[in-house]
């Protein structure tokens with residue numbers, strides 16, 4: 171394929187999340203979060219690593235943003251920790267928390283870097299869990315909306331790109347079905363769907379408020395989208411694929427884009443008594459918010475294979491994901507009667523067993539474009555690896571290969587007609603991998619940091635940093 175120049179004003183970016191980079195977990199009036207508590211339960215994370223200090227972005231944001239400017243970054247996507255703004259989750263605002271994010275935004279703007287703010291990247295104020303069970307209770311909807319409004323009012327003049335939720339599918343699945351993230355519940359299916367409905371309502375109310383407060387801004391949600399392949403052309407496997415798509419992708423993306431739940435999944439859950447309870451005007455609110463969605467955010471890491479899964483297959487309904495710190499544990503996941511997910515024999519995997527499939531990124535963009543007709547922000551894409559620091563250098567050619575293939579796929583998607591406005595590499599600096607500590611590195615910038623204690627925290631530019639700099643300065647022509 172011929173390398174193309176990306177659209178004018180294309181937002182080449184990098185992303186991070188508050189808990190994974192900031193540290194300063196008890197500073198300047200911040201309240202504790204679910205993650206501050208969860209990581210203290212023994213054996214939940216690799217070597218019981220915490221984000222107490224993380225990579226100290228809270229104190230080093232100026233140094234980090236100066237490096238972003240050196241890279242030529244057009245946008246920096248970061249998340250706000252709700253508990254810095256409302257230490258109790260609601261009620262009194264903590265001015266120091268707001269000021270921190272305003273400073274971060276100003277620092278980006280100083281270098282012409284467009285800030286892109288995620289309102290929720292998995293850290294809920296612990297006080298709300300204590301008060302009423304957090305996402306399990308309907309009260310969360312209004313508390314989230316109040317938090318969102320507070321940020322829109324304070325930062326809306328300066329920040330034009332907003333993301334309501336990061337990977338709703340992941341934090342709810344890991345939290346209520348797999349017990350791998352807080353609140354650590356296993357197979358709480360009924361609650362899982364109710365929680366998702368609360369998140370959907372919180373998202374919808376935030377979108378509607380946003381359009382009042384920041385009429386010239388753009389808002390979307392970031393979904394961890396794994397496009398799927400049928401194992402082969404056996405019609406049973408093709409039906410397994412469409413079952414998977416509805417249960418695992420459209421169940422969420424349809425709500426953002428259409429404001430309604432997909433029919434197959436709704437019927438399937440209804441028969442099992444698992445559909446969420448809804449209030450009278452929920453449908454109207456969801457529809458109104460969907461009509462105002464500006465873009466679909468896609469976090470793309472891997473594709474998935476779907477195969478028929480007979481009810482008597484004896485497969486664990488959800489399987490287990492990579493255990494903390496463990497390398498290479500492909501498990502066959504699935505839902506008996508609907509589908510199972512075997513490995514893809516054509517593709518390689520990362521050190522953490524994530525399938526590497528650049529074409530899947532093109533596929534994801536095409537699917538979103540033809541199903542939803544929305545602009546797309548690739549809000550995350552990147553490679554987690556064991557990087558080695560040698561004489562101040564990190565030769566991460568494997569990451570360059572990975573990113574090059576994915577950017578090529580992105581350019582193909584643009585040529586296919588997809589309206590892609592941004593691509594964010596996950597991540598700018600190395601950061602805390604929720605379950606895998608600091609050994610799983612994603613950054614373009616290496617941080618001298620190991621578990622359990624921080625070491626020098628010095629930053630070193632990896633080879634991939636210099637590569638991405640050329641990509642950005644040529645607007646995607648030099649890969």
Ligand code: GCO
Nearest residue numbers: 187336337602603604605610
């Ligand atoms: C990890 C994950 C994360 C996610 C990100 C999702 O290893 O912890 O890869 O870094 O990609 O937080 O939005």
